Amino acid sequence: MSITTLLLLPLAGFLGGIALAALAPASKSPRASGAIQKFVAVAGFALLFVEALATRSAADASRVELWLFGFPLHFAMTQLSWYFIAMVTGITLVTVLFSLQGLRDDGKYPLYYVWLFAKTFGMLGVLLANDLLSFFIMWEVMSWCTYFLLQQGGERAKRAAGGYLVYAVVAGMLLFAGLMYVLFHVGSVEFDAIGKAFAGFSAGSVIAALVLILIPMLIEAAAYPAHWWLPSAYANAETGISAYLAAISTRIGIYGMTFFLFAGFGLSVINIASANKFANVQEVLMVIGAFTMVVPTFTALFQHDAKELMTWHSIGQGGYMIVGIASSTTLGVAGGLFHVFNHMTYVSLILFSIAAVEYRTGTTNLNKLGGLIKRQPIAYLGLLFGIIGLAGIPPMNGFVSKWLIYRALILSGHPFIALSAFIATLGTILSVYKLIHNMFLGQLPERYNDIKEVGWGMRLPIIFMMAVVWLTGIFPGTILGVIAGIQKSLGLEALQYTTYGVAQGAGQLNMLVINIIFIAALLVSWLIYLAGGKRKHIGQYDNYAAGHFLDASIPYNYNYDFYAGMDHIFGPALHKPPVKRLEQSIGAVVLNASEYLRRLFTGNVTTYAAYVVAAAVVVLLALGGGR
C-alpha cells in the first residue's frame, strides 16, 4: 500500500538513523557518519517525494488500518492531504539538498536528519489521519518531534525549543480535551459519525467542540495571539532549518483548520458554527487572521536580524491564509490554500538566500551587512524574487494568491478585513525593502571585500526555487488545478481557473499578460536608461554629506537602525505588546504558585504533624458535618 509506504519510510529513516547513531557515533568518525547520514537523508527524502507524487491516485479511495502502536490507527489520502503531503515531501527534499552544503558544523547537529525523518513521519501521519484519535496521536508525535528538531542547535535554540514545548503541550492537551468532548458527546472518533452527530447538535455544543479543536491548530499556525513561541524558535535554528520550519512546519496548523472546518466533520459544521450572530466561529477566525496579518508584519519592520524579520513575516503571512480559508468562499479558500504553496516557495527562497549570505559573512545582522549585490549576485536575485513574491507584487506567485484573497474579502462583504490585508501588505513592502537594502544594496563594508558567491550545492536550490516562484506566477493554473480538485472533493464550489490564472467567471486574471506587460515595461525602462545621456561610474566612497567627505571609515550609514524614526513612534507598542505581557504574567502566576506551594513543605516536622491533624479534623468535619 502506498499510504503505508509514505508512513513507514520516514519511520524507518528515523529508526535507522537512531541505530546508525548508536552503532557509529558521530564523535568517533564525524566525517564518515556525516556522509552516511547525508546519503540516507537524500535517498530517503527523494524516495518519499516520488512516492508522494505517485500516490495521488490513491486520494479519496482507500482507508488503511495500521497497527503502529499496538492498536489500529486509520489513515486515508484525500485531495486536501495529498496537496499538503506533496508540499511537505517536496520542500523537505529541497531543504535537505540545500543543507548538504549549507549546514555547517555537522558535529553540532548530530541527529538533525534523524529528527527530520521523525518530524516528517509525524506530519504525514497528521495529514493522513482518518479518525480523530489517530489525528490526535499523530499530532502529539509531530509536536514532540518538532521539539526535538528545534533542539538541534546551540544553547539558544534549545531554550527557544523549550518555549515551543509549552505552547505545543498546551495545544496537545486542548486537542485531547476536544477529542474527549467529541468522544463522549458523539460516542465515536470516526469523522463521518461526528459530522452526522454534529448536524443534529445545538450550535453551542458544536462551537465548544470546534473551539477545543481549532485552538491547537491556531497555536501550531502561530496565529495571533498565540504566536510568541515562533520567532525565537525559528530564528535560533540553523538558517536552512528555519526555511523548512517557516515554509511548511507551521502550515500543518492551516491544514488542520481547513480540515476541521470543511472536511473532517462535513460542510454543515461551519454553517452551524457561524449561524449565531454573537458566537460566530467564522467571523472570529477572520478577526484573528486580521490581527495575525497586521501586528506581526509591523513587528517585522523593526527587526535588525534578517532571520528574525523573516520569521515575523512567516507569522504574518499565515494571517492571509486564515482569513482566506475562514471566509469559506470559493475564491477565499482557493486563495488561502494557494497562499500556503506560494508562501512555502518564496519564504524558503528568501531564507536560502539569507543562509547563503550568512554562510559567507557569518552574520544575519542587518546593521552589519550591505552592498553584497556584486559579491553574491545569485543570493541577491534569490532574495529579490522571494520578496517580490512575499510582498504580493506581480509577476511572482504571491500576487495571485493575495489577489484571490483580496477579492474574496471584498466580495464576501468584509471591507475591514480587506483593509487590514492591504495595510499588512504595505508593512510587508516596507520591511522587505529594508531587508534587501541592508543586505545587498548600499555600501559594502570593507571586511566583506573578498567574499565570493556560495558553491553550487547552495546555488542550485536557490535557482530552482526562483524558477518555481516565477513559473507558478506565470502558470498559476498548475497549482490552482489541484486546489480546484480539493474544493470539488470537499463539496465546495470549485474555482474556475485557466493555465494563466483565474477564468472570466471568477474575475479573470491572466498572469501571462501581466508578465508580458511587466517584461515589456522593464525593456522600455532599460531602453530609456540606455538612451539617457552619459553615465559616470564612481566608487562607493566617492561621496559627500553636508560638506564632509566620506571615506571608508565613515560610510553613509543609512543601513544602521533602518526605520529608526518609525521605531521610535511604534516600537514601544510592538516590542513588548500586551500579548507578550500576558504570556509573561501567566508564567509569573504559575511560578509564584509553585513558589508558595513549595513553601508548604517547610522542612519542619512540627508543621508536618500539624498538617496531619488538620487533615484529620477537616476530613471528619467535611464528611460528618451534615449529620
Added chain:
Amino acid sequence: MVSPMILIALPLATAFLIVLIGSRVAARWLSLAAVALLAGLAPFWFAEVLRNGPMAIVLADVLPPLGIAFGLDALSAGFVLLIAASGLLVLLYSVPYIPHAGQFEGAKKAETRYYALFLLLLAGSFGLVMTRDIFNLFVFFEILCISSYILVAYSQEERSLEAGIKYMILGSIGSAFMLVAIGLSYRVAGSLAMTDIGQALATAPHGYALLVAVLFTLGFGIEAAIFPLNTWLPDAHSSAPSSISAVLSGFVIEVALVVLVRIGITVFGTLMEPAMGVLALAGVVVGELAALGQKELKRTLAFSSIGQVGIMLFAFSLGTQSGDWAGLGQLLMHTGAKSALFLVSGYFILRTGSHEIEAYRGLARRMPAAAAFFSLAALSLVGMPPFFGFFTKFRIIEVAAAARSALGYAGIVVILFGTVIEAVYLFRIVRVLYGGVTAAAAASANGATIGGLGAPGSIADSTLLSVAGAPSSVPTLARADLPALAWIAVAAFVALVLVGGFAFPWFDQALQPVAAALAAL
C-alpha cells in the same frame, strides 16, 4: 506449586542469614538469588490465580478468625509480581551502586545491613498485599516502614539522617492513628478479619464508623503519600540512596495506596471516596507545581511522585471498576518510569557529586545511555505517544469523562494542566543534560569526581585529571556511563514503558482481572 508463604519466609530467612554471615559478597548474591527465585515464581502464582481464582492460604491448619489469614487473588498476585520484579532489578542496580552510596566509616560492613533491610522491606511489602487480617496488616506495615526509615538514612549524610528522622516521626504518627483505628474496629467487630470488621462497621453508628475510617485512612495515607500527609516524601525520596528512592517511589507508596483503596472498599464501603478525590486533585496540583520550582533533580522527581500518586488516587476514587483499571495502568507505568528516572539520577549524582540539575549540563556526552534512558522515561511520564504513559493517561481521562461528575471534569482539567507543567520541568532537565558543556562546569565536574567518590573506574579519573590541566576551550570528558548491572536494571524499567506502549492492549487486558479483584473484594 510452592506455597506463596515463601514470599514472606524466604526474604526474612535470607535477611537473618546475611546478618549472621556478615560478608558483603555473600549478602549481595544471597539476596539476589532469593529475590530472583521469588521473581521467577511470581508469574506462576499470577497465572494460577487467574486460572483457578483466589487462593486462601491457611497457616498450620488453624482457620480464621483464630489463625492468621493470608490470601492471594489477582490483585495481590499482580503486586507480588511487580514487587518481586522491581525488587530484583533494584538489587541488580545496588550491586555496583551501593559501595559508592555511603562514604562513612564502616560502610563496607554496613553493606550487609543494606541487603538485609532491603529484604525486610520486600517481606513487608509482600505481607502487606497478601494479608487478610487487619492486625497483620499493621505488623507488615511496620516492617515495611521501619526498614525504609533506616534505608533512607543509609548514607549517614546529614540530609539523609534528617530525612530519615522526619520520615520516622510522621510514620509513627500514622502508625498511632492506625492502631487507634484497629482498636476501635476490634471493639465493635470482635474480630480482626477485614470482612468481619466491614460487616460490623456497616451496622455501627455513622459517626463511629466515620471516625475509624478517617483515622485509618489518614494513618495509612501517610505512607501512601496522599496530600497533605506526604510532607515527608520530598525529603525522604530525595535523600535516600537512589536505589531506595526508586523502590520507595516505584512500589512502596503504590502498595500502600492500593492496600488503602482495597481496605477502603472492604471495610469502609464508600465512606471516604469523595474526600479522597478532592485530596487526590490537590495532590496533583501541589506536587506538579512544587516540582516546577525545584533545583535538585531528585527533589523534582520526588514532587513529581506526589503528583503521580494524586493521579492514581483520583482514578481509584472515581469508585468504578474502570477507574481502578485506569489507576492500575498508571501505577504500573509510574513504577517503570519513575524507577528508571531515580536509578539514572543516582549515577548522575555519583558522576558529578552534585544534586543540582545545573551541575548536569552536557552530561549526555559522558553518559549517553543514561541520558537516553532518562529522556525515554521522562517522555513516558509526560505521556507522549507511543509510550505507556500516553495510554494510561488517556484511559484515566476517558474514565474521568465517563464519570460525568463535577469531580471527573475537574480531574480532567487538573490532569491536563499537570501534564503541561510536568513537560516543562522534565524537559528542562533533559535540555540541561544535552546542553553544551561550559569550561567551568567541566572543571567543577572534574573536581568533584577527583575529590570525593573514589568511584567508578580510576582510569576515567586519571583522564579527567589530564583534561582538567589542559588549556582546552572545548572540554572533552571521558565517558563514564552506567555500569553493566545498573544499565540492565534501568534498561528493563525503560523497556516496561516502551513495551507497555506498544503492547498496550495486552497490558490493558492483563490488568482487567486485577482491577476486578480490587473492585470486587
